[in-house]
Amino acid sequence: MAYKALYRTYRPNSFEEVAGQEHVVKTLQHAVEQNKIAHAYLFCGPRGTGKTSIAKIFAKMVNCESKDHRPCGECENCKAVVNGTHPDIIEIDAASNNGVEEVRNLIEKVKYAPLKGRYKVYIIDEVHMMSAGAFNALLKTIEEPPAHVIFILATTEPHKVLPTIISRCQRFDFTKVPDSDIINRLHTILEAEHITCEDEVIRIIAQLADGGLRDALSILDQCIAYAQDNIEVHHINEIYGITTxxxxxxxxxxxxxxxxxxxxxxxxxxxxxxxxxxxxxxxxxxxxxxxxxxxxxxxxxxxxxxxxxxxxxxxxxxxxxxxxxxxxxxxxxxxxxxxxxxxxxxxxxxxxxxxxxxxxxxxxxxxxxxxQQPVIQKQPEKAVEQQTNVSRETFVPKQEAPKPQLFVPEDDPYEEEVQPTFFEEEPMPIKAPVHHENKKAQPIDDEYILGLLAGANKPEKASDLENFKHIEEYTINLKWAKFANLIKHGKIVGAGSNYIVLAVDNQAEANQINELDSNNELCAFLQELLKKSKKIFAISAEQNKRVIGAFKERMVNGTLPDPIRVESVIVNNEETREKTQEEIVLDLFGKDNITVMEE
Structure with a gap:
């Protein structure tokens, strides 16, 4: 007996043996179980993904004589389909039978009842090769065929099929077979053939097959012919000119x-x-x-x-x-x-x-x-967010190796998503200066801000952001308008239990806010606004971008400074008493800018 190729020898005979295409298999099984069989189907998808095989299994299933398990593989109809001798299963190659005359002959035979099974099943492969005249001749028959006829059209190029044909069929789109399914199928066949093969060879075959199981079996067939009973990596590399x-x-x-x-x-x-x-x-x-x-x-x-x-x-x-x-x-x-x-x-x-x-x-x-100048790389907010949220179990770079950097366009430095992941627990106190001296305010050191961000946490920030949304209500309040207008354009970039880090447009604004805070002039307003007594540390937009970039890089490297614990702010109740109207006006406009006139 002549040698039979692997893809023909191991063609699936039941839906359980089909690799991939679960959505197609389940739909066809349910259609047969519920007796809701359509008169025409269109199977389309890449080559070697099981279109013709599933069509034959479906034809076997609708003609199976068993009532419990179909196809049973034991009745006469099932055996005849497997042997290719069933008179009611007609397979046509449209590439060589694409003319009007061939289609007319097919239509003449359609009206006759099946000889052996319940249905006559016409499997037309490569249907897109049919001419426009042949499609038009087939159109009426596909739309209203006899009750005993089922058409299954298979194609790799559905866009070449007439839309009027497609609209009269149930369309199933076949997908590429996953590499894992191809590998499992190859293992099964190799065991049946008693052939040893390296796992790397099977992986390469699955990669070369590009989702086509038939291509994978053809490649394996060629490797077996070359290497006999023991296939190694160098064999497939030599056959297909592949580099490792x-x-x-x-x-x-x-x-x-x-x-x-x-x-x-x-x-x-x-x-x-x-x-x-x-x-x-x-x-x-x-x-x-x-x-x-x-x-x-x-x-x-x-x-x-x-x-x-x-x-x-x-x-x-x-x-x-x-x-x-x-x-x-x-x-x-x-x-x-x-x-x-x-x-x-x-x-x-x-x-x-x-x-x-x-x-x-x-x-x-x-x-x-x-x-030897420091170079600050601008990193994308979204890409670095992914970097900061990486589990250290997934990717742990070697400490002695330089860390890769991402070079991408700059995004909004205040964007909410770029906020680094902070510690959720209350930071431990360390010996660090508390920034609340009653002196002319100067820009805050980057290292100190990094310590504040290291001690910040997301719940506090979320709460403060929610309260900060109401700051506009205070801009029309004579008592709080001065402070509200000063910080309303800022953005909270970090928050601890008793402080916030606020980014503003420029350093001058940041210095003014820090000076007021160091004199404890903002304490009462922040308690009113945030519902909690807190200190405020203001930084410029430029410093914010610089510090956030440094924070992310040092967090990946594990070199962040220890969290800084800020002393709690105690608001003097006497200072927060309700001011008279005259005191409010003086605070708002200044004593030198008011002239009192007596009537």
Whole structure:
């Protein structure tokens, strides 16, 4: 007997053996159980995802003689479908039978009753290949077929099917089979064939199949023919001209380290080895893309080609901007392969351009090191929020390695989402100066603000923000208008049990607020506004951005200062007594600006 390919040998005979497509399987099973079988179905999706196989299983199911479990696989109808000899299951290839005459012959046979089963099932594969005349000839029959006829149309290009045909069918969109399902299916087949295979080989096959189980079985078939009973990684690499991940990383390292001679030798070696240049180009794009995703998310589960250590190694060597530029070069080169007479030359030029990009990055770094000036990198609020919320179990960078930085456009520094995650517990007191001296106010030191933010907590901030919303009500109150107008345009960026950190537009405003607070002139108003006695520490918008950036970086590094505990503020009840109207006017306009006139 002639050899039978794996994808034919292990074609599923029941819905339980189908890999993926749960939404299609369940719908068809329920339709048969409830006797709600439609007259026409359209199966569309990528190649090798089970369209024809499910169509045959469904045809077997509707004609099965069993009442309990369908398809049973034991009755005459089931066996005839498996053997391909059932007279009522007609499979038509529309690619070679796409004319009007073929369709008219089909229509003539439709009216006859089934010979063996309950239904005549017409499975028309690649239906999009039918001509417009053939579609129109089939249209009326599909709309009102005899009760004993079911049409199943299968296609990989549903957009080429007439809308009038699609509207008369129940449409099922098949998805790519997940890699996990392909791997499980391959393990089952290898066990049945008594063949040993490395797990890495199965993973590579699933990746090459790109969601098509039939393609995966064809690749496995070829590997078995080449390696016999023991398949190893180098076998599949030799068959399909695939480079290993270490080889690709070595190629990128030579680019990042500006080793031009080693790079050209490596390219010559790979070309002589017969590797697929297009596939290698695409693989390099995937590797660089994964490093960018990992840098933003810090989620190892999103890595499919690299592991976290490999991704971090690339992140530490080259900036994210340079990696984006390298991806653009690779994608442009990949597009040129279609018209290239010699793809390897294009590939070599592309890698040399990438090497030039890496060299320019090094020059910038050297200039910064020579100048020895502090460089504050502007980080995106949303991307850094993801960085600050990362579980340390998911991503723990090595302490001796420099930490990667994100270079992206600047967002609103007061945006609520960028607030760092603070300690929820009351901070422990430390020996630190309390900023409430009765002196001319000066800008508050960044390190002191970092200590305040380290001791802040979200519940306090949420409560203060809710109360702060009512500040406009105090701007028309003669008693509180002066203070309310002074701080109403500020933004609370941190709050502890007895203090708040307020960001305002400029340093002059911040100094004025801090001076009033140091003289305890704002205590009564803050108690009225926030429903709690608190001190206020004002900083400028510029200092706020600088401190928030430093806070996030030092929190990742684990170098935040200890939380600062601020002394509680005691409001003097005598000072908060109800002032007379004359005292309110004097406070509001100043004694020198009022002239008292007697009548």
């Amino acid at each position: 991940v270490p080889e690709k990383l070595e190629l990128l390292d030579q680019i990042f380290d500006k080793k031009a001679l080693e790079l050209m030798d490596k390219i010559d070696y790979l070309i002589n080895k017969g590797i697929d240049i297009k596939r290698l180009t695409n693989d390099l794009i995937e590797i660089l893309k994964e490093t960018i995703i990992f840098e933003y998310t810090k989620e190892a589960k999103l890595l499919h080609v690299l592991n976290s250590d490999e991704a971090l190694g690339i992140i530490q060597k080259v900036s994210i901007k340079k990696r984006f530029d390298m991806i653009s070069l690779l994608m442009e080169t990949y597009d040129k392969y279609r018209t290239a007479a010699n793809a390897s030359s294009y590939f070599e030029v592309c890698l040399l351009k990438m090497l030039d990009l890496a060299a320019s990055t090094e020059q910038v770094v050297q200039v910064q090191q020579i100048q």
